[in-house]
Amino acid sequence: MxxxxxxxASLRLTIATLILISAASGLGxxxxxxxxxxxxxxxxxxVGSRALHAAGLTDVYRSRWFxxxxxxxxxxxxxxxxxxxxxxxxxxxxxLTHFSILLTLAGVVMDLKFRxxxxxxxxxxAPQNHMIVDFYRKxxxxxxxxxxxxxxxxxxxxxxxxxxDPSPPVLSVRTAAGAREITVPLGxxxxxxxxxxxxxxxDYMPDAEYRMAPAEPGDPGAIDYGPAVGLTLEVAERAAxxxxxxxxxxxxxxxxxxxxxxxxxxxxxxxxxxALFSREVPGVPPETLEKECLxxxxxxxxxxxxxxxxxKPGETVPLEGTPFSLRVxxxxxxxxxxxxxxxxxxxxxxxxxxxxxxxxxxxxxxFYPDFDSGHGMGxxxxxxxxxxxxxxxxxxxxxxxxxxxxxxxxIFIRRDGGAVKKIEPNxxxxxxxxGRSASxxxxxxxxxxxxxxxxxxxxxxxxxxxxxxxxxxxxGSRKESAWVDSWTPEGSRIAGVDVAFxxxxxxxQFYSDITIREPGKPPxxxxxxVNNPVSxxxxxxxxxxxxxxxxxxxxxxIVSEPGVPLVYAGMILLSVGxxxxxxxxxxxxx
Amino acid sequence: xxxxxxxxxxxxxxxxxxxxxxxRRDAMSGFATFACAAALACNVAFIGMRWxxxxxxxxxxxxxxxxxxxxxxxxxxxxxLLQFRVQxxxxxxxxxxxxxxxxxxxxxxxxxxxLPAALRSYWFPLHVTAYFVGYGTMGAAxxxxxxxxxxxxxxxxxxxxxxxxxxxxxxxxxxFLTIGLTxxxxxxxxxxxxxxxxxxxxxxxxITWLAYLIYLHxxxxxxxxxxxxxxxxxxxxxxxxxxxxxxxxxxxxxDSTKSMHVYSVSGRDFFYAAVALTVLCLVYVFYxxxxxxxKDTSKQEDRKPADRTNPGDDNGKD
Numbered sequence: 001m002x003x004x005x006x007x008x009a010s011l012r013l014t015i016a017t018l019i020l021i022s023a024a025s026g027l028g029x030x031x032x033x034x035x036x037x038x039x040x041x042x043x044x045x046x047v048g049s050r051a052l053h054a055a056g057l058t059d060v061y062r063s064r065w066f067x068x069x070x071x072x073x074x075x076x077x078x079x080x081x082x083x084x085x086x087x088x089x090x091x092x093x094x095x096l097t098h099f100s101i102l103l104t105l106a107g108v109v110m111d112l113k114f115r116x117x118x119x120x121x122x123x124x125x126a127p128q129n130h131m132i133v134d135f136y137r138k139x140x141x142x143x144x145x146x147x148x149x150x151x152x153x154x155x156x157x158x159x160x161x162x163x164x165d166p167s168p169p170v171l172s173v174r175t176a177a178g179a180r181e182i183t184v185p186l187g188x189x190x191x192x193x194x195x196x197x198x199x200x201x202x203d204y205m206p207d208a209e210y211r212m213a214p215a216e217p218g219d220p221g222a223i224d225y226g227p228a229v230g231l232t233l234e235v236a237e238r239a240a241x242x243x244x245x246x247x248x249x250x251x252x253x254x255x256x257x258x259x260x261x262x263x264x265x266x267x268x269x270x271x272x273x274x275a276l277f278s279r280e281v282p283g284v285p286p287e288t289l290e291k292e293c294l295x296x297x298x299x300x301x302x303x304x305x306x307x308x309x310x311x312k313p314g315e316t317v318p319l320e321g322t323p324f325s326l327r328v329x330x331x332x333x334x335x336x337x338x339x340x341x342x343x344x345x346x347x348x349x350x351x352x353x354x355x356x357x358x359x360x361x362x363x364x365x366x367f368y369p370d371f372d373s374g375h376g377m378g379x380x381x382x383x384x385x386x387x388x389x390x391x392x393x394x395x396x397x398x399x400x401x402x403x404x405x406x407x408x409x410x411i412f413i414r415r416d417g418g419a420v421k422k423i424e425p426n427x428x429x430x431x432x433x434x435g436r437s438a439s440x441x442x443x444x445x446x447x448x449x450x451x452x453x454x455x456x457x458x459x460x461x462x463x464x465x466x467x468x469x470x471x472x473x474x475x476g477s478r479k480e481s482a483w484v485d486s487w488t489p490e491g492s493r494i495a496g497v498d499v500a501f502x503x504x505x506x507x508x509q510f511y512s513d514i515t516i517r518e519p520g521k522p523p524x525x526x527x528x529x530v531n532n533p534v535s536x537x538x539x540x541x542x543x544x545x546x547x548x549x550x551x552x553x554x555x556x557x558i559v560s561e562p563g564v565p566l567v568y569a570g571m572i573l574l575s576v577g578x579x580x581x582x583x584x585x586x587x588x589x590x
Numbered sequence: 591x592x593x594x595x596x597x598x599x600x601x602x603x604x605x606x607x608x609x610x611x612x613x614r615r616d617a618m619s620g621f622a623t624f625a626c627a628a629a630l631a632c633n634v635a636f637i638g639m640r641w642x643x644x645x646x647x648x649x650x651x652x653x654x655x656x657x658x659x660x661x662x663x664x665x666x667x668x669x670x671l672l673q674f675r676v677q678x679x680x681x682x683x684x685x686x687x688x689x690x691x692x693x694x695x696x697x698x699x700x701x702x703x704x705l706p707a708a709l710r711s712y713w714f715p716l717h718v719t720a721y722f723v724g725y726g727t728m729g730a731a732x733x734x735x736x737x738x739x740x741x742x743x744x745x746x747x748x749x750x751x752x753x754x755x756x757x758x759x760x761x762x763x764x765x766f767l768t769i770g771l772t773x774x775x776x777x778x779x780x781x782x783x784x785x786x787x788x789x790x791x792x793x794x795x796x797i798t799w800l801a802y803l804i805y806l807h808x809x810x811x812x813x814x815x816x817x818x819x820x821x822x823x824x825x826x827x828x829x830x831x832x833x834x835x836x837x838x839x840x841x842x843x844x845d846s847t848k849s850m851h852v853y854s855v856s857g858r859d860f861f862y863a864a865v866a867l868t869v870l871c872l873v874y875v876f877y878x879x880x881x882x883x884x885k886d887t888s889k890q891e892d893r894k895p896a897d898r899t900n901p902g903d904d905n906g907k908d
Contacts, residue, residue, distance in 0.1 A: 014811070506704050
């Protein structure tokens with residue numbers, strides 16, 4: 001028994017174990033760990049890859065042999081400590097150091113078994129109660145691969161707000177006294193004494209964009225656009241890392257304008273692509289619109305007039321009162337795949353015949369009414385009759401038509417290839433047209449839409465991709481303020497001072513304001529930021545990332561490590577123990 | 591400008607000391623010491639100015655870190671230099687400082703950057719300071735280890751042999767490496783949700799810590815090594831190469847792009863330069879030692895070996 005203890009407590013065994021652990025760790029850094037199986041094949045070949053998998057070298061730190069090494073080190077350390085307690089006089093620092101390492105190892109072993117970690121993408125209006133767990137597992141063929149599963153959580157998280165703290169912006173300020181760059185703290189003021197000028201930063205938008213926004217009559221820069229309908233697209237998008245969850249995004253109201261001097265707009269609503277198209281339809285009575293969703297129709301705009309008719313492939317239709325006629329060569333529901341009967345991308349091939357002879361055949365597309373190859377669009381060359389534009393209308397399975405000829409709009413809708421319905425909304429009616437992956441909300445009709453170009457906050461979560469600053473310049477008795485965007489190099493002129501954005505405004509902290517709902521407890525509001533996690537249901541919730549592209553969701557990391565108290569205690573005691581132990585050696589009097 | 595001046599003074603000190611080593615005259619040693627002290631003063635001034643300019647603890651990014659590391663290294667080396675007035679010690683220490691400052695000036699970006707969100711933590715100054723005090727001390731131990739191989743008979747005025755000093759330096763620096771390692775783990779828990787992620791730099795930090803742990807335990811496990819201090823010195827030299835690789839060479843690892851700690855600027859070539867410099871020094875040192883030994887054996891064959899106390903003597907009781 002004593003011999004066994006001596007062997008287990010051997011310091012030479014400690015050194016051998018430590019060398020092996022170091023070597024294994026070195027291998028783990030030289031060989032990229034936990035890559036997809038195909039990456040190993042690419043790097044090391046099929047045989048090499050299999051050998052690496054078999055030896056556990058693709059996941060060294062979780063392999064059995066590595067854990068066995070750690071266990072051997074733990075046993076050796078424990079035996080050494082026990083032996084020292086029985087034989088000799090163990091110093092306090094010695095005991096503390098050895099005990100702390102054992103404590104840390106115990107915590108690590110606990111976490112190897114019981115650790116849970118996942119990610120949660122949570123949008124402003126999509127509370128979540130599960131996390132996505134990516135894990136690396138051994139397949140039946142002995143090859144490791146990444147897999148993913150969904151795990152339920154004992155709480156629900158809703159995102160109330162997401163904020164970013166930016167660093168101060170750097171502005172270029174040009175006055176009569178010259179140009180200089182200044183860094184202005186948010187809400188702060190910087191004086192430029194040589195110019196007798198003060199620059200203040202009143203406000204900022206993390207993500208700004210120019211948008212046409214409704215204007216009042218008399219507003220400077222207001223433009224009369226004629227009749228318009230206000231529509232909102234609601235798109236259900238699948239957020240990254242949220243396999244079963246869908247985050248619903250709502251775009252702000254888009255104003256779909258009806259061209260002047262026309263009486264109706266057609267909006268094709270194509271499921272999957274989520275697109276609305278409008279097209280000028282001069283002089284078409286509302287009754288004909290209903291027909292249009294059920295049959296193929298052609299519209300030729302020529303000399304300020306529109307000629308609309310239906311035609312079958314092979315037919316040639318004369319345009320009444322003109323020397324022109326249109327020959328329909330072919331039509332197909334899907335341009336790319338002629339055998340597809342679904343209206344995926346309906347297209348027709350037509351030929352315009354005029355006094356100069358037949359123009360070359362051209363393709364026109366129902367869902368892309370602005371594309372007319374013969375009109376010089378798409379090919380970069382014009383045909384014989386460049387003033388003529390041809391449009392093709394296919395029987396859309398889902399379509400919205402707006403007739404704006406009167407006081408009130410008339411809406412025709414066809415869904416999933418069914419019957420055409422006619423709706424006459426009142427002024428304040430809001431109508432939802434739901435679809436499978438998107439829906440359209442009709443909000444309003446404005447006979448005369450006044451719009452102006454305004455710098456507005458981009459919808460979605462802030463990302464600091466395109467910040468804009470509200471800057472006030474005071475020079476003498478003159479004081480003015482204006483927005484300065486970050487993408488116009490020349491900036492803006494404010495009170496005679498040229499102010500341009502030059503840099504800064506980088507994210508320095510991220511905050512997710514969340515509401516946590518746990519069963520049997522009142523909801524609580526918390527703020528998670530980098531380095532400041534919150535706890536719920538035995539888990540730590542950490543700020544991990546956010547959707548920088550579309551600003552749809554914040555990513556939270558959810559972790560449960562039951563061994564953490566042991567590891568924390570072990571590491572703190574280790575620092576104290578090693579310091580006490582080693583300093584005694586280092587500073588020992590001679 | 592002060593950064594360049596710091597580099598120039600370190601390089602000047604290194605050159606003057608190296609000339610002294612090669613010509614075996616220490617007439618210029620006082621000047622080299624003054625140049626190195628001036629470089630250290632410039633280094634401190636640079637850190638202070640950078641701190642003021644950046645508005646945060648000046649050890650984020652490769653540029654700031656290298657100057658901080660150089661300061662700690664030179665400070666520790668100066669402490670050793672006060673004990674042993676050996677030119678080789680000064681030459682190696684200031685050459686290493688010059689290489690590090692050159693890497694900062696010629697390779698790393700000197701742009702003052704906002705501290706990333708993850709670094710905005712009270713753990714940052716603690717973790718970084720602990721590590722750099724540890725690295726600086728281990729740097730001094732590394733230089734002392736080379737000197738120990740060259741001149742094993744050296745003793746301080748109070749009778750401490752140089753091999754024991756190497757061991758004591760390592761024993762002094764090791765707790766700082768430990769605090770750096772553990773504080774990093776605790777910080778990682780609050781920043782990334784896990785205390786250990788086997789990130790390449792974390793792993794290299796662990797390997798380095800284990801290397802010094804092995805060094806500290808070797809004389810206990812193998813008492814015969816106490817009679818062969820040059821082997822222990824060689825291990826100390828190799829361990830410091832691991833420190834330098836962890837610090838600036840990790841960018842060359844295949845997995846480094848996934849690391850959250852590795853500097854984006856690769857200092858691999860400088861790492862190789864530092865290793866090549868070390869190897870050259872060692873070759874030179876061994877050459878001189880072999881010449882001296884052959885002279886000693888031919889002239890004084892019956893001379894007894896120097897009565898030295900060995901590193902293990904310091905820790906035999908624990």
